[in-house]
Amino acid sequence: MVNVGIIGFGIVGSGTAKILLKNKDVLRERVGFEINLRRIADLDIKRDRGIKIPEGVLTTDVNMIFNDPDIHIVVELMGGIRPAKDFILKAIQNRKHVVTANKALLATEGTDIFDAAREAGVEVGFEASVAGAIPIIKVMKEGLIANRIKAIYGIINGTSNYILTKMTDHNVEFLDALKEAQALGYAEADPTFDIEGIDTAHKLTILATLAYGIPLSFNSVYIEGISKISTQDISFASELGYKVKLLAITKEADGEIELRVHPTMLPKEYLIAKVDGPFNAIYVDGDATGSTLYYGRGAGSVPTGSAVVSDIADIARNIQKNAIGRVPTIPRIFRDIRIKKIDDVVSRYYFRFSALDKPGVLSKISGILGNYNISIASVIQKGRRLGEAVPLVVLSHEAKEKDMRQAIEEIDRLPVVMGKTVFIRVEGKEES
Ligand code: HSE
Numbered sequence: 001m002v003n004v005g006i007i008g009f010g011i012v013g014s015g016t017a018k019i020l021l022k023n024k025d026v027l028r029e030r031v032g033f034e035i036n037l038r039r040i041a042d043l044d045i046k047r048d049r050g051i052k053i054p055e056g057v058l059t060t061d062v063n064m065i066f067n068d069p070d071i072h073i074v075v076e077l078m079g080g081i082r083p084a085k086d087f088i089l090k091a092i093q094n095r096k097h098v099v100t101a102n103k104a105l106l107a108t109e110g111t112d113i114f115d116a117a118r119e120a121g122v123e124v125g126f127e128a129s130v131a132g133a134i135p136i137i138k139v140m141k142e143g144l145i146a147n148r149i150k151a152i153y154g155i156i157n158g159t160s161n162y163i164l165t166k167m168t169d170h171n172v173e174f175l176d177a178l179k180e181a182q183a184l185g186y187a188e189a190d191p192t193f194d195i196e197g198i199d200t201a202h203k204l205t206i207l208a209t210l211a212y213g214i215p216l217s218f219n220s221v222y223i224e225g226i227s228k229i230s231t232q233d234i235s236f237a238s239e240l241g242y243k244v245k246l247l248a249i250t251k252e253a254d255g256e257i258e259l260r261v262h263p264t265m266l267p268k269e270y271l272i273a274k275v276d277g278p279f280n281a282i283y284v285d286g287d288a289t290g291s292t293l294y295y296g297r298g299a300g301s302v303p304t305g306s307a308v309v310s311d312i313a314d315i316a317r318n319i320q321k322n323a324i325g326r327v328p329t330i331p332r333i334f335r336d337i338r339i340k341k342i343d344d345v346v347s348r349y350y351f352r353f354s355a356l357d358k359p360g361v362l363s364k365i366s367g368i369l370g371n372y373n374i375s376i377a378s379v380i381q382k383g384r385r386l387g388e389a390v391p392l393v394v395l396s397h398e399a400k401e402k403d404m405r406q407a408i409e410e411i412d413r414l415p416v417v418m419g420k421t422v423f424i425r426v427e428g429k430e431e432s
Helices: 011-022 024-031 084-093 103-120 136-143 158-170 174-183 198-212 231-239 301-320 361-371 401-412
Strands: 002-007 035-041 071-076 097-100 149-155 242-253 256-267 279-286 290-297 346-356 376-381 389-396 422-426
Touching: 002 011, 002 301, 011 024, 011 035, 011 301, 024 035, 024 301, 035 301, 071 084, 071 301, 084 097, 084 103, 097 103, 097 301, 103 198, 136 198, 136 279, 136 290, 149 198, 158 174, 158 231, 158 242, 158 279, 198 242, 198 256, 231 242, 231 346, 231 389, 231 422, 346 361, 346 401, 361 376, 361 389, 361 401
Parallel strands: 002 035, 002 071, 071 097, 256 422
Antiparallel strands: 149 242, 149 279, 242 256, 279 290, 346 389, 346 422, 376 389
């Protein structure tokens, strides 16, 4: 028998407990012995979570987990940086294996945790930290081990995807959609993490370390969220055949690694563009596999609990077989490769200029774009209001980010341009 202690009886904690209790028999059959939920610690053990927890399991004293010599695996599901980090380090010090869903902590301070675990000879499972129910960590560490990873494109924040879907399909206002996502338990305690791309960047940081063997590089991720996306741009994108998604992108290009999170226009017919609501999807391009795609629920109590329990089962098996560390937590040696600066990233762009509707305006704008090596793929002008500002939508061919920003700065200073230009990066094959 392997004993588990959970710290944090919130959304994921209760989902995990539910699975451990409800699917105890299935787990026993599959791993060959019992995985026992021995303790759950939380400051609030009174609130009804809709599960019947056996007598004596709940406690408000976290030390009952750390000091229990019979607990083999400590599951941290409280979130946040502190005291979660101290609790994890304490568990490791006490030679307990750790499972966590804490992407923010791993992405920003994970090195300390992984180093401590390596030294203590214990495992750290973090399947639930990225894309909830989708077993993408196992895919990256084991399933795709034979591949050099060419690129990863991920929709890995359920809240943002839920909001964008509501805005696209039902014209729901941004804040109303966010409130719904919060009520459904998808959003982070601080929802700016979701809508400003930070949560996506945390998860991308973890994926990129596994894909490219680079140190956890959260501070090098370029991050832009969805809070400035309007239904107007979503509907222009749609007219042009695209959907707007908050994408996490990492790829190896020109001997450097790209790490970026931003709203992205994707051709509607792409499978990943069809991923809606709170669902997540991760597209991984391996040099041997070619395109692969993983899809599922990226947030929520029981779906995320499923990932937590899979880590518990893995570690429990390793304990039984005396095979701790069989699959390394993260790469043992990091590659020395640079992260590409966003200025050097090459992309296609959607621009929405607010330009006066009068002759010669387009040529002024396109002249500046041309000066910065940005060539136009298509243009649409919406509406006709002579002498007034109208949206002028332009799709560009590939251009360098730095050139794009300088061009926009210059264009926005034109007297015929009335507001700040909106731009969205465009991914996917260019039509010929
Ligand atoms: N807030 C996260 C999301 C939860 O919306 O995807 C899962 O990590």
